[in-house]
Amino acid sequence: MRTLLSGRRIRALRLGLSLFALLAGGAIFACAGAADGPPGSVHVLTADGTVNPVMERYINRGINAAEDDEAAAVVIRLDTPGGLSSSMDDIDQHILNSQVPVIVYVWPSGGQAASAGTFIAYAAHVSAMAPGTVIGSATPIDASGGDIEGDLGNKVKGNAVAKIRGYAALRGRNVEWAEQAVLEGISASAGEAVDLDVVDLQASDLEELLDEVDGRGVTLGDSRRVELKTAEAAVVYNDTNFIEEFLAIIADPNIAFLLLSFGSLGIFVEFLHPGAIFPGVFGVIFLLFGFFALSVLPFNWAGVALILFAFLLFALEMFITSHGILGIGGIIALVLGGLLLTSDNPPGFKVSPVLVIGLAAALAAFVIFVFANILRIRHLPAQIGVETLVGKPAVARSPLNPRGFVFVDGEYWSAESEAGEITEGERVVITGMDGLKLKVRKQESEGAQA
Numbered sequence: 001m002r003t004l005l006s007g008r009r010i011r012a013l014r015l016g017l018s019l020f021a022l023l024a025g026g027a028i029f030a031c032a033g034a035a036d037g038p039p040g041s042v043h044v045l046t047a048d049g050t051v052n053p054v055m056e057r058y059i060n061r062g063i064n065a066a067e068d069d070e071a072a073a074v075v076i077r078l079d080t081p082g083g084l085s086s087s088m089d090d091i092d093q094h095i096l097n098s099q100v101p102v103i104v105y106v107w108p109s110g111g112q113a114a115s116a117g118t119f120i121a122y123a124a125h126v127s128a129m130a131p132g133t134v135i136g137s138a139t140p141i142d143a144s145g146g147d148i149e150g151d152l153g154n155k156v157k158g159n160a161v162a163k164i165r166g167y168a169a170l171r172g173r174n175v176e177w178a179e180q181a182v183l184e185g186i187s188a189s190a191g192e193a194v195d196l197d198v199v200d201l202q203a204s205d206l207e208e209l210l211d212e213v214d215g216r217g218v219t220l221g222d223s224r225r226v227e228l229k230t231a232e233a234a235v236v237y238n239d240t241n242f243i244e245e246f247l248a249i250i251a252d253p254n255i256a257f258l259l260l261s262f263g264s265l266g267i268f269v270e271f272l273h274p275g276a277i278f279p280g281v282f283g284v285i286f287l288l289f290g291f292f293a294l295s296v297l298p299f300n301w302a303g304v305a306l307i308l309f310a311f312l313l314f315a316l317e318m319f320i321t322s323h324g325i326l327g328i329g330g331i332i333a334l335v336l337g338g339l340l341l342t343s344d345n346p347p348g349f350k351v352s353p354v355l356v357i358g359l360a361a362a363l364a365a366f367v368i369f370v371f372a373n374i375l376r377i378r379h380l381p382a383q384i385g386v387e388t389l390v391g392k393p394a395v396a397r398s399p400l401n402p403r404g405f406v407f408v409d410g411e412y413w414s415a416e417s418e419a420g421e422i423t424e425g426e427r428v429v430i431t432g433m434d435g436l437k438l439k440v441r442k443q444e445s446e447g448a449q450a
Contacts, residue, residue, distance in 0.1 A: 037236030039070040040229065042210060044237050047076055050348055051083030051116040053296035054247045056090050062238050066100045072233045073101040073213075075206065076124070079108065079133075082115025084349065085140065086298065092123040092167070097221035101125045101228055105209055106133040106190070106199075114138070118181055119160075122167040125218040126228070127199040128209055129190035135198060136187030138164065138178075141346065157183060174198050206235070247296055253342040253351045256293035260304065261334070261359055263287030264311035271315050298345055306337030314367050327367050335360045389413075389430050393443055396426045406430075406440060415440045 037043060045062040047055050059076060066074045095102045104124035106113045109132035113121045118138040121127045129135065140148060140156045148156050160182045168175040174197040180186045193199045200216075203209035214231035240248070250256065266283020273279070294304070313330035320326060338356030342349055394408035394415070400422040406415040408430065415428075415438040422428060422442060432439035 036065075037069050037071060038234055040072045041069065041234040041236045042073050042075060042230055043069070043071045044075045044077065044206065044235060046237075046239060048079040048111075049248070051080050051087050051091070051120070052251065052349070053084070053087050054244060054251050055080075055083070056087040057247070057296070058240050058244050059091050060094050061244075063094055063098050063100070063102065065238055067098070069236075071100050071236075072229050073103055074098070075103045075105055075209070076120075077105050077107045077206075078113050078117055078120060079106070079111035080113060080115075080117040080120075082117060082137075084298065084346065085116065088116035088119055091120055092163075095120070095123045095125075096167075096170075098125075099220060099222065101218045101220065101226065103128065103209070103213060105203070105206070106130060106135060107206075109133060114187070118178075119164055119167065121199065122164055122171065122173060122178060125171070125220075126201075126213050126216060127171070127173070128201045128203050128213070129193055129199050131190050131202060131204060133190050134187050135190075135193050136181045137185045138181040139183065139185040172197075173200075210235075247293075250289060250293040251296045252293070253297060253299075253345070253349055254355050256290055256297060256299075257307075257338050257341060257351045257355065258359070259286045259290030259293060260307050261338075261363075263290055264308055265363070268311045268315050272318060297342065297349065299342055300340050300344065303337045303339070303341030303343070306333045306340065308337075310334035310337060314363070317367065327364070330367070331360050331364050334363065389438065390432060392430050394428050394430055394438070394440060396422050396424050396428055396440075399424050400428075400440070406438060408438075413438050417441065 043062060043066040045059060047059055049055065062076075063074055095104075102124050103126040104113070104121045106117070106121065106127075106129040109130050111130065112134045113129075114134065114137045116138075118135055121135060138160070140160050147153065161179050164178040164182055165175050167173075168178045177186070177188070177196050177198055188196060188198055190199075190202045194202050201209075201212050203212055210230040210233065213228050216228045217225055218228065219225050250259065263283045263286030266279040266281075266286060268283075270280030270283060310330040310333035313326045313333060316322075317324070317326040317330065335356055338351050338359070339353060342351050389408060392408060394406040394413070396404060396415075397407045397412060398404040400406075400415060400417040402417040402421070404415060404417075404422070404424075405412050406428060407413075414436065415430075416434070417428075418431060418439055418441045420442070422440070427443040428440040429443045430438050430440055
């Protein structure tokens with residue numbers, strides 16, 4: 001009864017922890033609200049860092065909030081070295097189809113709109129730069145950070161040129177410079193960009209920007225022509241919310257890989273020790289966060305499958321005699337999974353090979369340690385149970401010809417002689433078990449042993 005009650009308590013505790021995790025996750029998502037502002041206000045977004053799915057989500061949310069509030073304009077303060085073309089395309093598409101004017105402001109001084117940032121600036125209804133900022137260097141690169149060669153390179157560059165030329169023609173900006181930025185990787189300072197009609201104006205701060213663009217006419221995605229009224233508009237700062245800041249932390253390929261690995265490790269430990277609670281619970285939580293991180297990163301499902309398969313092999317190694325083959329297979333699967341997880345991504349969005357190999361080596365040492373201890377425990381003599389009687393001396397309490405009774409550890413046991421008749425009172429040694437019957441033989445005297 002006590003064992004059953006303990007099992008129920010453990011299951012209840014597990015259920016409680018799981019519900020707590022789900023409620024905590026719901027609370028995180030509940031924090032994903034947007035800033036509200038009066039109609040006619042200017043919504044200000046601050047997008048700094050690499051162009052990735054987190055920035056994409058933030059900018060899209062900000063534009064949607066401005067549309068819902070009937071804002072006068074959205075200002076995106078941009079500072080980026082570039083990033084994923086897929087995220088850039090989504091941001092561009094949202095800007096081009098926006099129902100409110102979008103102003104991209106390369107800010108602060110010392111900032112840049114490089115690579116993907118150049119496309120975002122070109123797609124904006126109004127594009128501006130702070131003094132000391134740079135725009136350009138928009139040449140597409142491959143997953144290793146180098147130039148894309150051959151026919152594929154020609155196709156990628158041709159598509160990028162056509163895209164930015166289209167943006168330039170739509171917004172009345174310098175088409176030739178945009179093409180050179182893609183094909184030759186040229187850049188321009190704020191002053192040069194204004195002189196070359198790459199951007200519309202230069203502004204020292206947000207207040208000057210809103211004064212300068214006031215009264216400017218722009219064409220929205222539905223072909224409506226509107227006039228910007230920003231000089232006297234209220235300013236609403238729509239910053240990143242909790243969920244976006246959380247995603248910005250965990251939406252790193254290295255962190256995603258660690259979360260998947262530690263989550264699988266927690267479940268692996270729970271599998272080895274079913275009575276433990278926390279390894280399994282936190283293993284599931286880490287796995288969920290790992291998949292949450294991957295939801296905003298380009299990844300390869302084969303890599304995920306190999307990582308999970310690696311820990312399955314580790315678990316099987318503990319219960320199947322494979323002489324280390326399953327464990328070695330698990331290490332190989334983990335390394336291949338880590339390398340494949342983000343293999344097609346640009347350099348900043350790949351799992352570090354050093355991290356993959358280092359973690360694989362650490363886990364290999366852990367699995368070897370666990371496996372060695374399991375083997376040691378398996379070869380230890382029994383400490384409890386009837387098996388502990390083997391090798392102990394006993395006294396015959398009846399003749400054994402060949403069956404009778406012996407006395408050992410204060411108890412009478414049914415016994416059977418393995419060699420010859422044993423008379424009552426003789427000392428015997430227990431040699432084995434057959435169900436609940438002992439196998440015995442006469443205890444040799446010291447003289448006979450000599």
